[in-house]
Amino acid sequence: MPLPFVANRLHFRNVILFLFLSGLKISDIHKKMTAVYQDESPSFNTIKLWFERFEANDYELDDKPHSGRPPELDLEVLEGIVEADPYQTSREMAATLGVSQPTIIRGLKSIGKVKKLGRYVPHVLNQRDMDRRIEMSMFLLTFHRTHAWLDNIITGDEKWIHYSNNVRKAQWVDKDEHALDVAKPELHVKKVMLCIWWSVHGVEYWELLDEGKTITADVYTFQLDKFKKAVAKKRGDKAKVYFQHDNARPHVAKVTHAKLLSFGWTILPHPPYSPDLAPSDYWLFSRLQRHLNGKEFDKKADIKKELESFFNNLELEFYAEGIKKLPERWQKTIDADGQYF
Structure with missing residues (x-):
């Protein structure tokens, strides 16, 4: 070859x-x-x-000889321009300081600079957002003397489930060989919404909406009635429940609030823009998506069957671990002054 x-x-x-x-x-x-x-x-x-x-009729392709010593790089100046604009390329810094790009790269290494991509965060938090995250985390950390009450938390959320879950992965191929193509996801993908409530005891209740349908306050309150019956069947009508969900509009609507008050449950506060404090987002849904990656479904019934298998095969320890991580995440929010940790 x-x-x-x-x-x-x-x-x-x-x-x-x-x-x-x-x-x-x-x-x-x-x-x-x-x-x-x-x-x-x-x-x-x-x-x-x-x-x-x-x-200019100069067709000489070799590098022209340079006279004198190469310009020295002032590391303090370099550090100053990096701090002023950390998004500059090494080539742009070289042009600004009148030195070569390799000189800039060596200088950046000398002052301890490395290039990193910033992580994606759910939202750009303002001071009020951060203060509310701290306040609610402190409240929940001191809600009871021990963490035994976490066993009575039921948390719920929604997630879109796609019929096609193609994932582009790196492939090992020969140097002169092209990797297999992967179809780019369509702009308007076929999907159904999963609505689920779960606790340390596993899944309490879940259902799939019809294709393309999304959650509204009326749909949510109707679901809550079915969910309440499922909880009562497993735990009894007078079971102690601490209910946790995020601040999506259907969750905080007046009719939803009135419905939950009629259940006699304790509704836990949840700060806005905080999926890192919602067990479904930071625990269950990431595991579910990894399971779905690469799978294709023809109809809603196929998705339902796959979800049933997934939920039934998860050990109870998995659900318990996700809920029991809440105090640790509340503390991390406080330690990070309300920022995402």
């Missing part, structure tokens, strides 16, 4: 010269080279530099 071709700087310069002599503009040269060499392609500014040389 022949060795893969690795382009070097001289090759790129020859290509730029050929395309220049073919009458292409800088933008067209950049576009063509990016299409062929992709991430290895020279930058627009590099192509522009050589284009302008060729326009």
Whole structure:
């Protein structure tokens, strides 16, 4: 098998010269080279530099000799421009400070800088949001002397279940071989909504809405009646229940609040924009999605059958562990001054 071709700087310069002599503009040269060499392609500014040389009838492709000592990098200045704008590229910093890109990279390493992607968070929290997260976490941490009451929490939420759960994964292939294509998800995917309530004892009640239907206050209160009957059947009419759900509009509607008050349950407060404090979001749904990844369903009945199998095969310890993580997460919220931890 022949060795893969690795382009070097001289090759790129020859290509730029050929395309220049073919009458292409800088933008067209950049576009063509990016299409062929992709991430290895020279930058627009590099192509522009050589284009302008060729326009000046300078067709020498070797690097011109540099006179004198190379400019030194002031690390304090470098640190200052990084702190001012941490999103700059090393190439942009090199142009600003008049040094080479490798010099910038060495300098960044010297001052202890590494490049990292920021994590996605559910919401940009303002001070009021953070204060409410702290207040509610402190309240719930001191709600009872011990954590035994967590055994009486029932938590609920909703999740879209897609008929197609294609996931693009990296594949091991030969160097000259292309990975198998994966179909891009459609803009309007076929899906059904799962509504579920669970506790340390497992799933208390769940159902699937009809295809494309979503939750409303009227739908939610009707579900709550069925859910209440399921709880009473398992625990009795006078069972102690601490009910936890998030602040989705159907959950906080007046009719919903009135319905829950009629049950005689204790409704736990939940701060806005806090999926990290909702057991379904941080525990159950992530496990469920990993199970569904790669699976395809033709009809709602197939999804229902798969969900039944998934819930029944989860050990009770899994459900209990998800609920018992709440105090730890409340404490982390306080320690993080209300920010996502």
